[in-house]
Amino acid sequence: MTRNFIDLRGLDKFMMDLILEPESVHQLMRFLTDGYLKRLDFLESSALLSLNTGGSYVGSGGFGWTDQLPDEKNHHANVKTQDMWGFCESQETVGVSPEMFNEFILPYQMKILNRFGLNCYGCCEPIDVRWEYVKTIPNLRRISTSPWADVSKMKEYLGSDYIMSIKPYPTPLASKVMDEKSARNELRDALNHSKGCVVELIMKDNHTLGGNPDNIVKWVKIARQEIDRL
Secondary structure, rough: OOHHHHHHHHHHHHHHHHOOHHHHHHHHHHHHHHHEEEEEEHHOOOOOOOOOOOOEOOOOOOOOOOOOOOOOOOOOOOOOHHHHEEEOHHHHHOOOOHHHHHHHHHHHHHHHHHHOEEEOOOOOOOOHHHHHHHHHHHHEEEEEOOOOHHHHHHHHHHOOOOEEEEHHHHHHHHHHOOOHHHHHHHHHHHHHHHHOOOOEOOOOOOOOOOOOOOOHHHHHHHHHHHHHOO
16 A cells, blocks of 8 residues: 555655644555555455465465365355455565554454455565565464565574575576576575575566566576476
């Protein structure tokens, strides 16, 4: 919802509002939250939801496969949000303190995430600095670990209790000739620091492959080699 807020107010004004107009921030966040909840009610009552527990893209990357939610084989009633993965993030507030995030953002996201059977959280924002608060999200399973997160801390926080969605930099793939050494070093470092965790590697935000689609093929081969090395 922070993206919606910023679309309405602008990023600079949003950041200033947190300090100068705190009650106005709460008022608009309540308004946005009510709108999202009403939309979920409408989708449920109109039987417009479908399961995302198979090969569906969920959260900010990853597949929805799980045995903890219904799948298409054993679910015949109208799909409810409690049958699905939910997702929230607040990457626009990366410059906001964890305490202000917990005061102005997370309580409203919680009202939405409470509706879902399992939840994903985060996108590009480093979750390690907010983990104290993010970990209170109900049914939390998948946590984004962006290039700006401290993987060592994430390993300590997540252990084997959550899926660590590691998202390496897409930059090496953006050149016509991929920087294979840089891609390999980043993957090796991330895998070494997350050993023992439940890890998924997500290559995303590839707005360009430098006109060379084979870059992604090479990256996947490198990723598999580094996984096999462990």
